[in-house]
Amino acid sequence: MLSNLTKNLVELERDQVLSEIKERIGQGEDPLKIFEECKKAMDLVGEKYKNKEYFLAELMLSGDLFREATELIEPYLRGKVTEGDIKGKIILATIQGDIHDLGKDIFGMLLKLEGFEVYDLGVDVNPDVVIEKVKEIQPDFLGFSALLTITFDPMKEVIEKLEKAGLRDRLKILVGGGITTPLVKDYTGADFQTVDAMEGVQFCLETIKARVVIRARGGI
Ligand code: B12
Incomplete structure (x- = not known):
């Protein structure tokens, strides 16, 4: 009801x-x-x-x-999400052709509440701008918000170019937004997909925690 x-x-x-x-x-x-x-x-x-x-x-x-x-x-x-001093950097974008931003902004807001540094590139973002920003910021995460099916190919293009440029290894890529499904994750080559901003935040927190543990054990 x-x-x-x-x-x-x-x-x-x-x-x-x-x-x-x-x-x-x-x-x-x-x-x-x-x-x-x-x-x-x-x-x-x-x-x-x-x-x-x-x-x-x-x-x-x-x-x-x-x-x-x-x-x-x-x-x-504020205060609904767990407080903590573990931080990471994330770039967010709604890719070229798509101007929906309500979901992206909510995900970004929740991440900020968790202490992440959020670089929001906005909507209708050119794929090359995303790549340049990844080079410049060297973030832990890249998050795409997608509400239109026409975004699948440009997101895939960005991920392929990041791989070719050797910028993909340490970077976890998330896709979210109403029209995304696990198939979109596979098609684009992302690491994580959700239609729930809180799940996305959880993924980022867990990834950062795992990295802290690996580093403490002498890993990367
Ligand atoms: C509001 C809306 C608009 C508004 C957007 C306002 C804005 N500032 O964003 C306006 C009027 C601009 C708009 C325009 C259009 N829209 Co529109 N729109 C919608 C609508 C009704 C709601 C979208 C929304 O904001 N939902 C609420 C948010 C909170 O949900 P969300 O985005 O899914 O986000 C949540 C999660 O997914 C997650 N999340 C979101 N992003 C990310 C990213 C990451 C990394 C993570 C981890 C999580 C995450 O966090 C949020 C909270 O949990 C949808 C219907 C729908 N079912 O989604 C259609 C819809 C997306 N629109 C549609 C269409 C067709 C259009 C237009 C083409 C219409 C037209 N003829 O012009 C244009 C496109 C313009 C363009 N080039 O982008 C279609 C898309 C169809 C398709 N398969 O491609 C939909 C699905 C409607 C439909 N059923 O036909 N739209």
């Missing part, structure tokens, strides 16, 4: 959505649960768009409303 919040967000009832979130947060409800209900609404908006019940205008309005909703939730997510 759909929650009231999910239904109202699908119906683009801005005032009701924002006031319910404020009220539930005020009552001390788990912000992650509220977030999940908002995310569910975005999937349903997507379905309505696909079925031609909604058009581009509704997609845009839903995107703006979702951002407003997550801005209300964000301050309460």
Whole structure:
């Protein structure tokens, strides 16, 4: 059954959505649960768009409303994720042709809360810009956010070029975003795929922890 919040967000009832979130947060409800209900609404908006019940205008309005909703939730997510002094560097990008950024921004925000250094290259990013940035920053992770199927080939291209340039060995590459699946991970040559930002954060934390242990044992 759909929650009231999910239904109202699908119906683009801005005032009701924002006031319910404020009220539930005020009552001390788990912000992650509220977030999940908002995310569910975005999937349903997507379905309505696909079925031609909604058009581009509704997609845009839903995107703006979702951002407003997550801005209300964000301050309460602090402390929900584990604090710690283990840090890593990550480059994030939505590749050329794709301008969706809501999911990328949420993943980036959660990473920052964990103490990661996040270099967000934005949306519609040229593959060569990603490669140059990897050369410059030498990050631990590269994360692609993908909402359109046309992104698969440019992401694959970046990963192949990184391999050829000898920049791939220490770099863990993540792909995330609504349309990604394990097959997309295999096709592009990434290391990890998810449609859940928290899972992505967990992957980064575990990778960093494993590296600390390997280093302590005299490895790389
Ligand atoms: C809102 C929206 C828009 C907004 C985007 C606003 C913005 N600032 O991002 C606007 C109006 C701009 C838009 C435009 C278009 N859209 Co649109 N859009 C959506 C919609 C409804 C929601 C996407 C969203 O933000 N979801 C909420 C976020 C939080 O979810 P998420 O991205 O999956 O992120 C979560 C996880 O996946 C994860 N995550 C995300 N990225 C990453 C990265 C990493 C590394 C990790 C670890 C995790 C991670 O973290 C998040 C939290 O858990 C989807 C429907 C859907 N089912 O996704 C369609 C959808 C993606 N859009 C679609 C289409 C077709 C378009 C347009 C082509 C429409 C048009 N005719 O112009 C344009 C494309 C423009 C372009 N060149 O990019 C299609 C894509 C179809 C396809 N297979 O390619 C979809 C699926 C709708 C549909 N069912 O047809 N859209």
